[in-house]
Amino acid sequence: MEKQILDFSNPVGDPMVEIGRLGLIEFCGKDKFDGVKELKPYVEKLFNNYIFNTAKTLNQVFSDNSKFTHNSSTNDLKKRYKNTIEYFDNFIEQKYSGYCMSCGDKDNLSNVEKMIFPLTTGDKNVNFTSNFSSNILMCKACMSSLFFSPINMKKVDWGKAFPISNNHEINTFWTEENIEIFKSNIVKNVDILPDSRINIFENFIYSTIEELQEEELFGDITFYLISNVDRNTKIELVHVYEKQIRFIHQVAPKFLKNELPTKQKDEWNYLIFKYAYKERKENSKKVKFQEEVIDNKNYKSTMKYFNPLISNFIQGKSILYYFKKNLCSWNLTTIYLKEIKGMREERLNIIKKVADNLQLFNEDDKTFYTKFVRPIEMTKSQTEFREKLRILMRKFLSKSDEPLFTADEMVLYILPSGESWYETKDILLIALYEKMNLKAETIENLNEGDNDE
Ligand SMILES: [Zn+2]
Numbered sequence: 001m002e003k004q005i006l007d008f009s010n011p012v013g014d015p016m017v018e019i020g021r022l023g024l025i026e027f028c029g030k031d032k033f034d035g036v037k038e039l040k041p042y043v044e045k046l047f048n049n050y051i052f053n054t055a056k057t058l059n060q061v062f063s064d065n066s067k068f069t070h071n072s073s074t075n076d077l078k079k080r081y082k083n084t085i086e087y088f089d090n091f092i093e094q095k096y097s098g099y100c101m102s103c104g105d106k107d108n109l110s111n112v113e114k115m116i117f118p119l120t121t122g123d124k125n126v127n128f129t130s131n132f133s134s135n136i137l138m139c140k141a142c143m144s145s146l147f148f149s150p151i152n153m154k155k156v157d158w159g160k161a162f163p164i165s166n167n168h169e170i171n172t173f174w175t176e177e178n179i180e181i182f183k184s185n186i187v188k189n190v191d192i193l194p195d196s197r198i199n200i201f202e203n204f205i206y207s208t209i210e211e212l213q214e215e216e217l218f219g220d221i222t223f224y225l226i227s228n229v230d231r232n233t234k235i236e237l238v239h240v241y242e243k244q245i246r247f248i249h250q251v252a253p254k255f256l257k258n259e260l261p262t263k264q265k266d267e268w269n270y271l272i273f274k275y276a277y278k279e280r281k282e283n284s285k286k287v288k289f290q291e292e293v294i295d296n297k298n299y300k301s302t303m304k305y306f307n308p309l310i311s312n313f314i315q316g317k318s319i320l321y322y323f324k325k326n327l328c329s330w331n332l333t334t335i336y337l338k339e340i341k342g343m344r345e346e347r348l349n350i351i352k353k354v355a356d357n358l359q360l361f362n363e364d365d366k367t368f369y370t371k372f373v374r375p376i377e378m379t380k381s382q383t384e385f386r387e388k389l390r391i392l393m394r395k396f397l398s399k400s401d402e403p404l405f406t407a408d409e410m411v412l413y414i415l416p417s418g419e420s421w422y423e424t425k426d427i428l429l430i431a432l433y434e435k436m437n438l439k440a441e442t443i444e445n446l447n448e449g450d451n452d453e
Pocket residue numbers: 100101102103104105138139140141142143
C-alpha cells in the first residue's frame with residue numbers, strides 16, 4: 001500500500017459523503033491522516049461497533065445486501081467482521097482513473113458499490129446523484145467517509161435524517177451531539193445508532209431548529225430523510241431558511257419545558273401546543289397524549305404528535321390562517337409577516353391604520369363585529385372585498401373629516417397588484433379582532449346559522 005495523505009478537512013459536494021466526513025472527523029478526533037495505515041485502526045473500531053453491537057437500522061444507510069447487514073453471515077459475526085475489513089481493503093487497493101464524483105479529485109479512485117452508497121440501489125432516485133452510472137468513482141477519502149455516515153444521522157420515522165447547512169458551526173454542532181450519543185450508546189449497551197425518538201419528519205426538523213436557535217446558531221439548512229433498504233430507496237428533502245430559525249428565536253426562545261404556555265405569556269408556544277393537542281382525533285391517541293404530555297408534564301413529547309401548524313411552517317406554507325383563527329396578537333402577526341413573508345412595514349402600518357380608524361364605529365364589540373367585521377369576513381373575491389372597503393370608506397367620511405384611506409394607500413399598500421387580496425383581508429381581520437374583546441367562541445356563536453367555513 002503506497003503512502004498518501006488522506007485529507008478530510010474540506011467540505012465535499014455530496015450530502016451523504018459530507019455527513020460521513022463530519023462523522024469521521026469527530027469519531028477520529030482529527031481530519032488528516034498520514035496514509036491509510038493511520039486511518040485503518042479507526043475503521044476497524046467502527047466496523048467492530050457495527051457488527052458486534054446492536055445496530056438495527058444500519059440497513060437504512062447501507063442496504064440489506066451489504067457486507068455489514070446481509071443475513072448469510074448473521075451467525076458468524078467474526079466472519080462478517082473479516083469480510084467487511086477485506087471489503088474496505090479492496091476499495092483501498094483499487095486504482096481507477098477519472099474524477100471523484102464527490103470532491104473532484106483525480107485518479108487513484110475506488111469503484112464504490114451501490115450497496116454502501118445510499119439512494120443508488122433503487123430505480124426511483126437514479127437522478128439524485130449527479131454522476132449516476134453503474135460505476136461510482138470516489139477518492140479514498142470520500143469512499144472512507146461513506147462508511148462513517150450512519151453514526152452521523154438520526155433515526156426518524158422510516159429512515160435516517162440529517163441536516164446540511166451553509167453555516168459550518170451548525171454541521172459541527174449536529175455532529176458533536178451525534179458522536180456523543182453514539183459513544184454513550186456503546187457504553188450503555190443499547191442500539192448504537194442515534195435515534196431522534198420522533199416519527200414525524202417536520203416535527204424532527206422543528207425540534208432541531210429549536211435546539212439550534214437556543215445555541216444562537218443560524219443558517220440555511222437542507223434536511224434529508226433517506227432510506228436505502230433494497231427496492232425501497234427513498235428520499236425526502238426539506239429546505240429551511242435562516243429567517244425561519246430567526247423567527248423562532250424571536251417568538252419562542254425556549255420550548256415548552258416545565259409549564260404549559262399561555263396565550264398572554266408565550267403566544268407562539270401556546271399555538272404550537274394547541275395544535276399538537278387538537279390533532280388527537282383517535283381515542284387511543286387521546287389517552288396517550290393525556291398520560292404522556294399532560295399527566296407526566298412532559299411537554300416536549302408533544303413533538304410525537306402530528307401538528308398542522310409545525311408542518312405548514314416547516315414546509316414554508318402560510319400560517320396566517322392559524323393566527324386569524326386564534327385571534328392572535330398584531331405583534332406576533334407582524335413579526336411573522338415581516339420576517340418570514342418579507343412584507344413591507346409601511347403596508348402593515350396602513351392596514352393597521354384602517355382597522356384603527358374603523359373603531360370610530362365601535363360602540364360595543366358585538367354590534368361592531370356583526371355590522372362591520374362580519375361583512376369583511378364574508379367577502380369571497382377581490383372585487384367583493386374592494387367593494388366592501390369602498391362602502392366603509394363612504395360611511396367613514398360621513399363621520400370623519402379624514403378619509404379611511406387615501407387612493408394611493410389603496411393602490412400601493414392595501415391592494416397592490418401582484419399581492420394576495422385574501423392575505424390583506426386576513427391581516428385586516430387580525431388587526432380588527434385585536435381591537436375587540438371577543439373570544440373565538442363568542443364569534444363562532446354570533447355566526448351560528450350561516451354555514452361559512
Ligand atoms: Zn473525493
